[in-house]
Amino acid sequence: MLTKVLLILLGMCIILPSRSEEPRVESEYGPSAHDDVYGHQPQAPENKLLSEETVPTLTGPSRRLGNLQAATHILNSILNNYDHKLRPGIGEKPTVVTVELSVNTLGPISILDMEYTIDITFCQTWYDERLRYNGSFESFVLNGDMVSQLWIPDTFFRNSKRTQEHAITMPNQMARIYKDGKVLYTIRMTIDAGCLLHMLKFPMDSHSCPLSFSSFSYPESEMIYKWEDFKLEINEKNSWKLFQFDFIGVTNTTETISTPAGDFMVTTLFFNVSRRFGFVAFQNYVPSSVTTMLSWISFWIKKDSAPARTSLGITSVLTMTTLGTFSRKNFPRVSYITALDFYIAICFVFCFCALMEFAVLNFLTYNWTKPRASPKLRHHPEAFVCQIEDSDESDGEEGPFCPAQQSFRRHAIQNAGNGCCRWCKKYFCAVPSCEGSIWQQGRLFIHIYRLDSYSRIVFPVTFFFFNVLYWLVCLNL
Ligand SMILES: *[C@@H]1O[C@H](CO)[C@@H](O)[C@H](O)[C@H]1NC(C)=O
Numbered sequence: 001m002l003t004k005v006l007l008i009l010l011g012m013c014i015i016l017p018s019r020s021e022e023p024r025v026e027s028e029y030g031p032s033a034h035d036d037v038y039g040h041q042p043q044a045p046e047n048k049l050l051s052e053e054t055v056p057t058l059t060g061p062s063r064r065l066g067n068l069q070a071a072t073h074i075l076n077s078i079l080n081n082y083d084h085k086l087r088p089g090i091g092e093k094p095t096v097v098t099v100e101l102s103v104n105t106l107g108p109i110s111i112l113d114m115e116y117t118i119d120i121t122f123c124q125t126w127y128d129e130r131l132r133y134n135g136s137f138e139s140f141v142l143n144g145d146m147v148s149q150l151w152i153p154d155t156f157f158r159n160s161k162r163t164q165e166h167a168i169t170m171p172n173q174m175a176r177i178y179k180d181g182k183v184l185y186t187i188r189m190t191i192d193a194g195c196l197l198h199m200l201k202f203p204m205d206s207h208s209c210p211l212s213f214s215s216f217s218y219p220e221s222e223m224i225y226k227w228e229d230f231k232l233e234i235n236e237k238n239s240w241k242l243f244q245f246d247f248i249g250v251t252n253t254t255e256t257i258s259t260p261a262g263d264f265m266v267t268t269l270f271f272n273v274s275r276r277f278g279f280v281a282f283q284n285y286v287p288s289s290v291t292t293m294l295s296w297i298s299f300w301i302k303k304d305s306a307p308a309r310t311s312l313g314i315t316s317v318l319t320m321t322t323l324g325t326f327s328r329k330n331f332p333r334v335s336y337i338t339a340l341d342f343y344i345a346i347c348f349v350f351c352f353c354a355l356m357e358f359a360v361l362n363f364l365t366y367n368w369t370k371p372r373a374s375p376k377l378r379h380h381p382e383a384f385v386c387q388i389e390d391s392d393e394s395d396g397e398e399g400p401f402c403p404a405q406q407s408f409r410r411h412a413i414q415n416a417g418n419g420c421c422r423w424c425k426k427y428f429c430a431v432p433s434c435e436g437s438i439w440q441q442g443r444l445f446i447h448i449y450r451l452d453s454y455s456r457i458v459f460p461v462t463f464f465f466f467n468v469l470y471w472l473v474c475l476n477l
């Protein structure tokens, strides 16, 4: 039994090392896994192919010379009797131009100038029977200035403000002539095109910027733009210059425009973009709302701390003014108000009302209640003033001010007309004058000393509902 176990153990000892050696043996003699990873094997056939291709051309200069002469011959024969002033199919049928467009970069959009920049490679394809040829070449490529020897459609961009053709290192244009007379003409250009921006919904705005092109001289009866193979490539890579905007999509329309020179076929592409909200939110909405909320702090400050409350109110009003001006910087001087302007205006009104609340509170506390109390005042001036404040102010800290302000108040009573107050009393009543009657007929019962307490609730609740309404309307528009 023990010997059997020993034998098995011995056997395992022999098998295990030999197994672990196996790969080592393979790596020394067989094809290694290392080479597979670095792709030595797949490269070998490529090298072969390359050498097969390059060797005959290198060893056959005479054949190359033959090709050169043939090419020169073909080109000369087609271009010698070619009149590049006349369009193909003149007098027979309209020239059909197939358009392909690839957008290299889109943007930036200049809001101030109401224009946008687009860098495109514009491809036009048409058939020109005069350029047909026989020979071993499938196509000829004419680059740069050679293009001027061919007839080229006089396409122009109707809403372009500036167009830049690129000429480094050679003019960025190319014409390829195929055996069957097909001509492919490609040109790269950067266009600044006008784009009417409707800013009413700013900053929830989206725009559709047109790029329309047509022939400059050939009317519809002579030249037609075809849509069938219309191709357009736009992706994240070439719309990165839009910055604040997101590219949504592109649509195209074709229409006929009547001019004194004839009816032209105009094709328009609309690049639709919508604004990214984040930037404007942090620049405008957050400061505006925070400033508005800051102005409410005043309601928690004692009403006799006039300097604190006034400065807080005025500061918030001024901040809103600044924010309003700031939001209009880098903005076209449109006459209408935008969604953002409206929000800032409402925030301004909130801040202004918070400041006015203090003014009203102060006025009512120290002046408005006087006429009714004036008979009393004559007898016990100090007693009355202090009485109101003591009885209605839970803080009861106004006592020390009473004697000092007394003369001023009496002066104010004489000056402050009672006409306005009588009208006010029709609708409002301050507490001492209508104590005991909660609701008098046609009167709103306002406890003026509690104006702050009301404001603490009314202002935030109103602002909250305004925000709900605002965002509901703006986001669904
Ligand atoms: C682009 O905007 C135009 C005009 O506003 C609209 O008709 C078209 O449907 C929009 N296209 C896309 C893809 O959003």
Ligand SMILES: *[C@@H]1O[C@H](CO)[C@@H](O)[C@H](O)[C@H]1NC(C)=O
Pocket (backbone or CB within 6 Å): 227, 230, 231, 232, 250, 251, 252, 253
């Ligand atoms: C252009 O319009 C045609 C027809 O309206 C449509 O088939 C084609 O897909 C459009 N092309 C682009 C790029 O929107």
